[in-house]
Amino acid sequence: FEGRATDPDMAARFAFWCEADRLKSVIRATPIADGSRRENSGEHSWHIMLYARVLADHAGAGVDIARVLRMLLLHDIVEVDAGDTPIHGAVTPEALAAQEAAECAAADRLFxxxxxxxxxxxxxxxxxxxxxxxxxxxxxxxxxxxxxxLHNLSDDGGSWRTYDVKLSQLETRIGTKITRGCPDLWPYVRAKVTPWFVARGAL
Amino acid sequence: FEGRATDPDMAARFAFWCEADRLKSVIRATPIADGSRRENSGEHSWHIMLYARVLADHAGAGVDIARVLRMLLLHDIVEVDAGDTPIHGAVTPEALAAQEAAECAAADRLFxxxxxxxxxxxxxxxxxxxxxxxxxxxxxxxxxxxxxxLHNLSDDGGSWRTYDVKLSQLETRIGTKITRGCPDLWPYVRAKVTPWFVARGAL
Ligand SMILES: [Ca+2]
Structure with a gap:
């Protein structure tokens, strides 16, 4: 009976789950919604799967929502080795290439x-x-x-303050990407966040 | 343009995501795998979705894995209002009924x-x-x-120590449920955890 603990496929899976668990200790630039602490990449992955499922009826033709959930479930696991890259941090092309290489090596090792x-x-x-x-x-x-x-907004700017982000940057770095995948969403979100940037004169 | 921020369906969704975010502050009895702190129910939800996906080929006939992921994505959200109930805590039938009522009320409010x-x-x-x-x-x-x-095992007993759990209790409360849903899994897991209970004489 004890011998069952040596099943190699099951052992491989348990080792993988334990490694993946370290994603709960990768700390992101953005806070949780109440601003009490910064978010980790494990709980972030859960939360955005909830966003995806709730927005399923805004997905365009050809989007497979079950596959979106599988993608979001896995997308950050490479950060266990490669860390999180804050979207608003200043990055050189060299640093970006190094980060991509680190993430590929992490995908090789972890998956x-x-x-x-x-x-x-x-x-x-x-x-x-x-x-x-x-x-x-x-x-x-x-x-x-x-x-x-939305978390930055509810935390009076969150990582926008850390990185001194302007509304025009947000439009370029974030707005274009949201618009590309979910066009209905950006006008709503933009209208929600605009007053914060206007009040700070950060256009 | 600003008027777009008043779309009622979108506003309802953002309010829901913010409420659900509080699941990241519901602390469970079990630790994360490295034993450094207790796990929250948000990151737990992500992690068990990863378990489900990896074990998809051990699911029996009639199991819809995409629906399993949707279930696990949502299953703990009621804890935002009702809290987590440790599986090994002593519970009276009255306390159990009260907990079920609280979870139903939470499902009504949150969903x-x-x-x-x-x-x-x-x-x-x-x-x-x-x-x-x-x-x-x-x-x-x-x-x-x-x-x-697995987390309790890697944390030298974790919540088994807190609640003074015996192997026979584990068999009754946990083993039967794992066997019912994923029969291949329990012999492997039982063999892995048995030495810890044997060493403590907690049979
Ligand atoms: Ca639970």
Missing amino acids: GMLPGHQAREFRTIWDEFEAAETPTAVFAKSIDRVQPL | GMLPGHQAREFRTIWDEFEAAETPTAVFAKSIDRVQPL
Whole structure:
């Protein structure tokens, strides 16, 4: 009976879940909604899956919502090795290339812990998300961008204050991506966040 | 343009996401895998969705894995109002009935924040999970039971120490439920946790 604990596929899966658990200790730039502390990437992944499911009826043609959920479930796991990259941090092309290389190596190592067929399946989903070409990946990316805005807003600016963000930057870095994946969403969100930037003269 | 911020369906959704965010401040009895702190119900929800997806090939006939993910995404949101009930805590029938009533009221309030068709959809999924009758719900419930065992094991007992749990109790309260939803899993997990209980003479 004790021998059952040596099933190699099951052992591989438990090792993977334990490694993935470290995502709960990767701390993001943005706060949780009540502003009491910064958010970790594990709880963030859960929260944006909830955004995706609630916005399913705003997804365009060709978006597979069940696959969006699988993408968002997996999309941040590489941060266990590669860390989180704040969207508003200043980045050189060199730093960006180094981050991409680190994330690819992390995907190799972490998804590679799973039994072969599953390692390939998870890697394929993550690659599709990163490439941001299919309607499903583009929608998933837009969802990943909207939640931090609302948390920053409820925390009197949150990481916008940290990085001295202007409304025009938000439009370029975030608005275009949200519009690409979920066009109905950006006019609403933009109208919600605009007064904060106007009040600070941060246009 | 500013008027777009008054779209009532979108406003209802943002209010729901903000309320659901409080799940990140509901603290469970079990630790995260490295034992450094107790887990919150938001990150727990993400983690067990990862368990479910990885165990998809162990799901029995009639289990809809995409629906399992939707169930696990939503299953703990009622804890925002009703709190978490540790599985090993002593409970009277009265306390259990009060907890069930509190969770139903929480489901009414929280899912009821969403636009009507979505409120009904989310409530239907949560009711199916709670009833634990369909193969999909039974599988989802079994997944919810297995992750805390592994975290307790990696934290030298975790909440088993807090509640002075015996192996026989684990078999009754947890093992039967895991076996019902995912029969391949329990022999492996039981073999993994048994040495800890044997070493403490807690049979
Ligand atoms: Ca629970």
